[in-house]
Amino acid sequence: MVMDGVVFLFRFLPLFILIYFLAPVSLRNFVLFMGSLIFFAWEDPMYVGIMLVSVLLDFVYGRLISLSRSEFFSKICLFLSILTNTAPMVIFSFVFPIDKGIMGFGMYMMLSLSYVIACYKKEVISQKNPLHFGAYTTFFPVVYAGVIPNYKDMASQLKEREYGILQVQKGVSKFITGLAKKVLLAGTMSKMIAEIKELPSGYLTVSHSWIFAIATFFLIYFTASGYADMAIGLARILGFSVPENFDYPVLASSVTQFWDKFLITVVHWFRKNVYQNICKEKSGILLKIIATLIMWTFMGIWFGRGVNGLASGLWFGVWIALESLFILKVFQFVPKVVRILVTHVIMIVGFVVMTTPSLSVALYYLKRMFFYGNASIFDTSVIYLLGKYSIWIVFTLLAALPSFNHLMEKMKMASTGSGMGFYRVVNKLLPAALFVLSIIYLV
Amino acid sequence: MKWEDEKRDAWHAVIFLCLIWMIILLADLVKPDMDKSLLENKILAKRPVFSMEKLVSGEYATEYEAYAQDQFVSRDKWLKLRLDIDLFFRVHEVRDIYMGDNSYMFAILKPEKYEPLEEKGLYRISELVQKYPNIKLGLIPTKECILAEKLPFLAPNYKQKAFLEKAGVSVGEKNWLDLYSALESHDKEKVYYKGDSHLSMLGCIYIYETWMGSEKRLQRFYQPEDMETVLFGFRGNLAIPQIEDVTDQIMMVTKITEKPVAVLYDNGLVASSLMDKRKLYSEYPYDYYLGGEYGLIQVNTGYSAQGRELIVLKDSYANPIIPLLVPYYKKIYIIDETKYHEDQDAFIENHMTDKTDILVLESITGFLEN
Numbered sequence: 001m002v003m004d005g006v007v008f009l010f011r012f013l014p015l016f017i018l019i020y021f022l023a024p025v026s027l028r029n030f031v032l033f034m035g036s037l038i039f040f041a042w043e044d045p046m047y048v049g050i051m052l053v054s055v056l057l058d059f060v061y062g063r064l065i066s067l068s069r070s071e072f073f074s075k076i077c078l079f080l081s082i083l084t085n086t087a088p089m090v091i092f093s094f095v096f097p098i099d100k101g102i103m104g105f106g107m108y109m110m111l112s113l114s115y116v117i118a119c120y121k122k123e124v125i126s127q128k129n130p131l132h133f134g135a136y137t138t139f140f141p142v143v144y145a146g147v148i149p150n151y152k153d154m155a156s157q158l159k160e161r162e163y164g165i166l167q168v169q170k171g172v173s174k175f176i177t178g179l180a181k182k183v184l185l186a187g188t189m190s191k192m193i194a195e196i197k198e199l200p201s202g203y204l205t206v207s208h209s210w211i212f213a214i215a216t217f218f219l220i221y222f223t224a225s226g227y228a229d230m231a232i233g234l235a236r237i238l239g240f241s242v243p244e245n246f247d248y249p250v251l252a253s254s255v256t257q258f259w260d261k262f263l264i265t266v267v268h269w270f271r272k273n274v275y276q277n278i279c280k281e282k283s284g285i286l287l288k289i290i291a292t293l294i295m296w297t298f299m300g301i302w303f304g305r306g307v308n309g310l311a312s313g314l315w316f317g318v319w320i321a322l323e324s325l326f327i328l329k330v331f332q333f334v335p336k337v338v339r340i341l342v343t344h345v346i347m348i349v350g351f352v353v354m355t356t357p358s359l360s361v362a363l364y365y366l367k368r369m370f371f372y373g374n375a376s377i378f379d380t381s382v383i384y385l386l387g388k389y390s391i392w393i394v395f396t397l398l399a400a401l402p403s404f405n406h407l408m409e410k411m412k413m414a415s416t417g418s419g420m421g422f423y424r425v426v427n428k429l430l431p432a433a434l435f436v437l438s439i440i441y442l443v
Numbered sequence: 444m445k446w447e448d449e450k451r452d453a454w455h456a457v458i459f460l461c462l463i464w465m466i467i468l469l470a471d472l473v474k475p476d477m478d479k480s481l482l483e484n485k486i487l488a489k490r491p492v493f494s495m496e497k498l499v500s501g502e503y504a505t506e507y508e509a510y511a512q513d514q515f516v517s518r519d520k521w522l523k524l525r526l527d528i529d530l531f532f533r534v535h536e537v538r539d540i541y542m543g544d545n546s547y548m549f550a551i552l553k554p555e556k557y558e559p560l561e562e563k564g565l566y567r568i569s570e571l572v573q574k575y576p577n578i579k580l581g582l583i584p585t586k587e588c589i590l591a592e593k594l595p596f597l598a599p600n601y602k603q604k605a606f607l608e609k610a611g612v613s614v615g616e617k618n619w620l621d622l623y624s625a626l627e628s629h630d631k632e633k634v635y636y637k638g639d640s641h642l643s644m645l646g647c648i649y650i651y652e653t654w655m656g657s658e659k660r661l662q663r664f665y666q667p668e669d670m671e672t673v674l675f676g677f678r679g680n681l682a683i684p685q686i687e688d689v690t691d692q693i694m695m696v697t698k699i700t701e702k703p704v705a706v707l708y709d710n711g712l713v714a715s716s717l718m719d720k721r722k723l724y725s726e727y728p729y730d731y732y733l734g735g736e737y738g739l740i741q742v743n744t745g746y747s748a749q750g751r752e753l754i755v756l757k758d759s760y761a762n763p764i765i766p767l768l769v770p771y772y773k774k775i776y777i778i779d780e781t782k783y784h785e786d787q788d789a790f791i792e793n794h795m796t797d798k799t800d801i802l803v804l805e806s807i808t809g810f811l812e813n
Contacts, residue, residue: 006511169453
């Protein structure tokens with residue numbers, strides 16, 4: 001079920017929330033679990049089949065690991081868990097590729113696997129209630145959006161959580177902000193991309209290909225961050241506190257820093273469960289580089305499609321490795337604007353590779369971007385294209401920067417007067433206005 | 444901010460949003476399904492039939508999502524709001540239509556669609572000239588060319604003039620009709636409809652005069668006052684009444700309908716006039732001229748015209764011009780190349796005499812698309 005579709009927003013979600021809050025507190029995890037299964041089964045019942053089996057297995061592995069006293073037996077359980085979780089991901093990435101996008105097949109597996117690993121490392125006590133475990137691993141908005149809350153943080157919330165109007169209001173406004181980001185901003189970007197994709201080779205100027213690449217970057221950013229906001233908002237309405245997944249990545253001045261601000265929970269997961277298992281803080285530089293490359297290979301496969309996913313993962317991995325070797329040291333002497341610019345060119349190139357259907361298509365756009373061949377640099381249709389979407393381009397840039405949020409924070413801090421009044425009015429009306437605006441562009 | 448105030452604000456915000464949500468939701472649940480979106484000119488998805496198999500395969504979900512999206516409450520009103528917002532931000536593009544100055548609507552003719560067809564077009568022109576040395580070629584520039592200054596600023600638009608110049612040079616003066624100059628010199632007059640892609644009757648008269656003038660046979664002159672309106676409120680193929688109700692008038696030259704003609708359509712129908720008045724009240728009133736689109740129409744005009752005959756290869760742009768040619772010919776054969784599925788060359792050879800003129804009268808875009 002797409003989270004920005006009519007069926008979700010006007011059928012599933014209202015009904016789900018109604019049942020959730022009418023149900024006694026003790027049954028809410030059950031409602032959540034069932035809701036998640038219906039959410040995923042709606043489009044592909046097969047998917048839920050695989051999901052249920054792997055959730056059940058991981059629940060059992062978790063219990064076995066915590067009950068067993070033998071290190072060897074725990075290791076076998078962990079190994080089996082890794083195998084059952086990664087096999088479908090590899091199969092659906094390379095053997096029978098499916099269009100998985102951001103809400104990848106691997107999402108609930110990562111949630112589930114991180115739990116088993118945490119059990120193995122004795123960081124958490126294994127979950128005794130399969131319903132609680134099921135509610136955590138299949139938590140639909142979170143799984144759909146690619147946000148991975150730590151099991152450790154979630155365990156207590158699964159048992160007991162707070163409900164309140166302030167929570168709900170914050171959740172609602174976060175949810176609507178996410179919806180607007182996805183529908184209005186990512187929607188505009190994908191329209192621009194579609195228009196440029198239609199251009200035959202002879203009409204694709206260098207400027208077109210840059211607009212294509214930059215729009216691709218913002219499309220991914222606002223799709224992922226829009227869904228993440230919807231997930232975090234919805235989780236908050238339901239009483240959960242889920243970590244942020246984005247922290248204004250456009251301000252990043254190195255690739256390393258970018259990935260500290262982009263898909264934060266996912267990168268953190270890979271760092272914890274892949275990178276840190278290969279090398280430690282004190283390990284030598286060579287091992288660290290190998291670990292980085294392995295981690296980013298996995299990231300690429302998880303995030304992108306087939307060979308393109310792999311290539312983009314390696315691209316980011318190599319840059320991060322180079323940064324740790326010397327680039328960051330050189331960067332100290334470079335003005336921040338230049339650093340930000342260079343970082344984004346690298347990111348944009350990577351995102352073009354990641355999202356295009358094959359390497360040859362990626363190369364087609366990249367060559368054009370970097371003046372390879374004798375395509376013209378610019379024609380007037382570029383101005384028309386930018387003019388047509390200008391207002392949404394402005395909003396996209398504004399939404400990528402923290403200025404509006406800073407302004408709202410300042411207003412909130414103002415104890416009296418017009419600042420406070422402005423804050424209160426905006427706070428009350430903005431979600432409703434954004435909601436209506438999103439519907440206008442969603443129909 | 445006081446805690447109580449914050450809490451009260453939170454209640455207000457949540458209740459306000461939920462109210463809007465619920466109203467839309469309830470309205471969406473109770474409203475009846477629609478067949479068609481007028482604004483989008485699109486048939487809307489129907490409620491899918493439920494079956495267990497379809498549910499399991501995921502097909503039901505896909506169909507239901509399309510249905511819910513298409514049948515969303517007040518769909519056209521939301522779309523209209525979107526277009527209004529676009530217009531407010533000076534985006535003059537709706538569906539595949541540019542909204543130009545003075546309520547002129549234009550088709551979006553992308554250079555990348557037509558430029559690659561030019562070479563083939565030029566080849567076809569030279570082929571025609573070789574085959575029929577006395578052929579006249581009249582390629583009609585569309586309004587996007589003649590009225591280009593009314594298009595939105597910098598809107599991509601296929602440059603027809605450049606192609607016409609190339610074609611004119613390759614054909615040579617003897618076989619070429621310069622319709623660009625004919626229309627461009629009258630671009631301040633209403634030579635095109637506002638809400639339809641075709642030429643108005645006035646535009647057609649200028650084309651008729653250009654051709655007959657070039658043949659030095661122009662005997663009948665028509666003035667604007669010789670025309671009468673046969674239909675007010677014509678909503679053409681580019682009009683989107685939900686956005687802006689652009690209407691035109693369908694006109695006809697009164698003088699030419701002096702005597703009945705014998706018209707034979709390729710579907711076996713016969714008629715005594717080249718104009719079909721019933722079509723004025725059909726979905727597309729422009730079909731009034733020649734009764735719409737047919738592959739082949741044969742006309743016995745009833746004039747002797749020294750036994751002269753005419754074969755016209757045309758598209759819909761030429762439809763209103765044909766009636767003006769009636770007094771000049773004994774017989775007229777009208778072939779629409781897109782609709783005529785027999786051997787066109789064989790037909791021309793069979794009907795060619797030393798008194799037969801052969802004329803191509805098509806829009807540039809139509810010609811290139813063929």
